[in-house]
Amino acid sequence: MRIQRLMLSADAVGGVWTYALELATGLAEQGIEVLVAVLGPPPAPEQCAAAERVAGLTLRHGDFPLEWMQDAVPEQAAAGEWLLALAREWKPDVVHLNHYGHGHLEWPAPALVVAHSCVGSWFECVRGEPAGPEWEGYRRLLARGLQGAPMVIAPTQAMLDATQRLYGPFRASRVIHNGRRAADFPAGDKAPHILSAGRLWDEAKNVGTLARIAGELPWPVRVAGDTAHPEGGDAAFEGVHLLGRLDPAAMARAYAQASIYALPARYEPFGLSALEAALAGCALVLGDIASLRELWNGAAVFVPPDDGAALAQALRGLIEDAPRRDELARRAHERALGYDSARMVARYLQTYSELVRPPEAA
Incomplete structure (x- = not known):
């Protein structure tokens, strides 16, 4: 089955936006329509303008806090309902989540989750200690979403190993390096x-x-x-x-x-x-x-x-x-030059195809 439509969650705060737009641009060049659902602070005008320049890209913003923000966990159920409604409306072939807490939901298409960073591994590396008990709700949210996702991807083996250790086990996982042109x-x-x-x-x-x-x-x-x-x-x-x-x-x-x-x-x-x-x-x-x-x-x-x-x-x-x-x-x-955008896009397309039509069904 050829992938024709993709729903992609993102945020506009840091590198996830850059990654999402790079991927969406490469997918658009393959004739794939992409819906980018932005959580957290709204994209800045220049970010919206960049998104508008990508053929076949639709941008939506949901006013829900990102998972790592203060008091965000109670609002994630509503964020999930908003995302599910978008997916039912958009009818994507694959749902690509760049956040964790909703990987377990009953999506109308196969879903994957990409582990870009997390509070748990941040605390270990930056503060030299585990995240405190105030982050327990966040930890449970991530574990449920990641363990329930059909596929978990990370941009490095180091990040995948940390995520698996903190929130696993996962049903399936792989490393796909980020890329730039x-x-x-x-x-x-x-x-x-x-x-x-x-x-x-x-x-x-x-x-x-x-x-x-x-x-x-x-x-x-x-x-x-x-x-x-x-x-x-x-x-x-x-x-x-x-x-x-x-x-x-x-x-x-x-x-x-x-x-x-x-x-x-x-x-x-x-x-x-x-x-x-x-x-x-x-x-x-x-x-x-x-x-x-x-x-x-x-x-x-x-x-x-x-x-x-x-x-x-x-x-x-x-x-x-x-x-x-x-x-x-x-x-x-x-x-x-080995971490180029075209290689990243090709690896994701391969993964999407496997989710839609698993190898054993070929």
Whole structure:
């Protein structure tokens, strides 16, 4: 059976939006209509404009909190009813959920759940301890949704292993790497500065450690991304040049100009920004965590996330050694070409086909 329609849940807060739009664009090029159902804060105008440029994409927003937000669990039943109503109206061939709590529902089509990140693994990596008892309702919500889903996918083996350990067992699972189009991130004339990017309010990105050592470096450090937490509050950093939230074109230019991309992450289930930077010809300095090692081993410099001295030493070493910096940038670019959008889309199409028509029925 050829897949003609897909329902895709998403949020507009971080990398899930980028991933969802990349996937939807690739599916549209295969003639597949996609309904993107956005939970949480509404997409910004520029996000809506980007979605409108994708042929055959329909965008809907449901005003329900994301699962990890404060007091979100009681509202997930209503969110599930909204999603089910959309699915009955849209009549997709496959339901692709980029959140967890509704994988067990009686969908009108085969469903899968993609594990992008979770509170449990975030606490273990960022705080060094399990999530507290106040997260028990969240844990039960995720376990029910994930265990009830026909298929669970993660972008790295490290994330799949963590999710399985915390919320499993799963009925079926696999790893499908995220992907980006190389043509969207051309390299430019490199300038003597360091770039970092991400949700700056998220401790997982560990921009604070980079900011603390920025004054010790001979090159300036530029940082792009939101400082405002979606539930309130604002992150503050000194010693770096804050660029704010950049639109995709401006972000691509920032990557093109940067010589080094630094992401000393404590927790990063995949790291789209590192992939984008590598495509644009940046040398990578990354947090030494399992997921980033899995993707970039041999093509990046790794540092313990909270070791500021090691981070400063690694960055100074690349600043002072241009041939090594260029070689690392070349390796990163070569590795990044293996995480391309077309490969991601093909793997998902294969998985969708298996869900609709299992191998034993072929």
